[in-house]
Amino acid sequence: MKQYKSHIIDIIYLTMSRIDVKELEHCMDTKAPTKEYEELLKFLDQTRLNYNIERIAISRPVKNGEDYDVMMVASGFLHEERLRISRKNGLKVPLLGDMIGSVYPAGFPALM
Secondary structure, eight states: OHHHHHHHHHHHHHHHHTOOHHHHHHHHHHTOOOHHHHHHHHHHHHHHHHTTOSOOEEEEEEEETTEEEEEEEEEOOOHHHHTTOOSSTTOOOOOTTOBHHHHSOTTGGGGO
């Protein structure tokens, strides 16, 4: 377990070193990808494949009135997932700016 935890921490630090916070904020505000954002996506895709991990995503908690949700910022995907085709359960894959609560039905973690 200690080795697994160390492996995940290494992936987190490596990913954090590739993030330009101002660039991501711009993309979240406009919900439009930039060249730098696309490079981050390529990095996340490769990280997911190279490290053989099930998921890698960057998300942002959001408060809307009294409700809370999570905005998808960036994620490492496979080709079919980029086309919004989930490998499991046929659920829509959230992309930049999507609120996860509006994409997935209630109780979605149990479906994954």
